[in-house]
Amino acid sequence: MQKVFWDNPYQRELVTKIASVNNNRILLEETIAFSFSGGQESDKATLNGLPVLSSEMEGNLIYYTLEQTHGLAVGDEVKMEIDWPRRYKLMRLHFAAELILELVTRKLKVEKIGAHIAENKARIDFFFDKNIAPYFEEILKEYNEIITKDLPITKDFSDREHQRRYWEIEGFAKVPCGGTHVKSTAEVGMVNLKRKNVGGGKERIEIVLVNDVS
DSSP states (O other): EEEEEHTTTTTOEEEEEEEEEEEEEHHHHHHHOOOOOBOOOOOEEEEEEEEOOOEEEETTTEEOOOOOOOOOTTOEEEEEEEEEHHHHHHHHHHHHHHHHHHHHHHHHHHHHEEEESSSEEEEEEOOOOOSGGGGHHHHHHHHHHHHHHTOOOOEEEEEEETEEEEEEETTTTTEEEEEEOSSHHHHHOOEEEEEEETTTTEEEEEEESSOOOO
């Protein structure tokens, strides 16, 4: 299965063919619809106008679940469309979270224990036995400098066979990640940070885009 969302995360429509059908589970030859991975939520999508109810990764394949009455068969040509405003927010928030994570771990030497990227907010959880909020001003200063420089973001495979990928900002960081990302740091935009104490020596940073217009 070719994952076009890696080749071109800006592609909103795709004409492809059905590779297999198992009741209401569909496998495509190609796809533009990302499925939940690495904390990033799945895209919302349609096939020939039919809503994709859910998606699931199995190995390197993504299976999409439709309503039982979909009427599709192996070999059928179908048009996939994604909810672009949602995808674009997810792309920007994902990379904002990646940058904040990189800056926090460098500065505080903390260990990430979880992350979630939704359409309107991202969060990162750490083991940290102090209030993390006093560090926000310095972290945001560094973050804003990177955003303002409009640095190109490179994405590629580190291991094509096992479909492991990375993003890189030359001279700053090279990080394993299989999500969808924008082309440059300026496109990510500025963010606001909010601290949440989740107990047990854990801290959470919530990240919201300052300008979330798609």
